[in-house]
Amino acid sequence: MIQGIVNVLKPTGMSSHDIVSQMRRIYEMKKIGHAGTLDPLAAGVLPVYLGQATRLIEYGDSDTKTYHAEFLLGIATDTEDITGQVVDRKPVPAVSTADMTAALQHFKGTIRQTPSRYSAISIHGVKAYKLARNHQDFTLPSRDITVHDIRLLSWQGHRGTLAVTCSKGTYVRSLIRDLGEYLGTCACMSYLVRVQAGVFTIEDAATLEELTRDPLRYVLPSDASMGAVRKVTLPREKCLYLLQGRPVPFAGRQMTHGEILRIYTEQGGLTGIARFDKEHHVIRPHKMFADSL
Incomplete structure (x- = not known):
């Protein structure tokens, strides 16, 4: 069975689930998933496993992501993007490029954000967007997000484009909503492109057409996006113990209790994921690959 990661260039108009369906057809396998959902309006990098x-x-x-987003001032929709129903229109004050650049800095760093009601956040087991579509009354709590960088790419009339690098869980359309309020008007997102998700960039992403022509060409190693997880190489015998569900002794100097580790054989093969038990100085198996040896 094929295993690995494919950096897919998702087109506008398809949901992330649609992409998974297409990948199942292309690779003729069922066990496929994706990291980081993109709305149908959005395009760009979608890592598929x-x-x-x-x-x-x-x-x-891939928790840190970079987007290019287009927005409109003076109009608000229920979904906070251009696909929704217009719920408000407000005059737009005179905003120069310098004004807009300065306003964006207000959103840099760790800030509180109330996600869009039309989001995939679960409320008592039900997706928020489903509740919103059914006109249910509910409140989404605000939460901390981190905007690592935010820059103005273009600004003309009431329309602009920005680049934002942010943490997992950030809703760019909600960021644009709040930008409009900060400027004394309202705003909605009109387009979104994810240009990077962790190590995956849009320059290296493959279209569905390219994948259909040559599926194996674009499959990356399963550990391609695990650079932040500590790597541990063990003799084959100890890898076998872990595969059997047994802990193996390990000094673990400078490691923390419960730290996630990626385990490799001396030949370089990924055996699985384990945790370090600092109290007993052992590595305990967590997610092992039975066919790795």
Whole structure:
């Protein structure tokens, strides 16, 4: 069975689930998942995991993402993007490029954000967007997000484009909503492109057409996005112990209790994911790949 990661260039108009469906057709396999959902309006980088690699999605270092977003001032929608129903229109004050650049700096760093009601956040087991579509009354709590960098790419009339590098869980359309309020008007997002997700960039992303023509060409190793997880190489015998569910002794100097480790054989093969038990100085298996030896 094929296993690895494919950096897919998602087109506008398709959901992330649609991409997974297409990948199942292309690779003729069912066990496929993705990291970081993109709305149908958005395009760009979508890391897709194949086979046993799906077990590693949570350990990928794609939590920091970079987007290019287009926005409009003076109009607000229920979904906070151009696909929604218009719920408000307000005059737009005179905003120069310098004014807009200065305003964006207000959103840099760790800030509080209330996510869009039309988001995939679960409320008592139900997605918020489903509740919103059914006109249910609910409140989403604000939460901390981190905007590492935010820059104005273009500004003309009431329309602009910005680049934002942010943490996992950031809603760019909600950021634009708040930008409009900060400027004394309202705003909505009109387009979004994810240009980077961790190690995956849009320059290296493959289209569905390219994948259809040559599927194997674009499959990256299963550990391609795990650079932030400490690597430990063990003799084959100890790897076998872990595969059998047994802990193995390990000094673990400078390691913290419960630290996630990626385990490799001396030949360089990924055996699985383990945790360090500092109290007993052992490595305990967590997610091992039975066919890795």
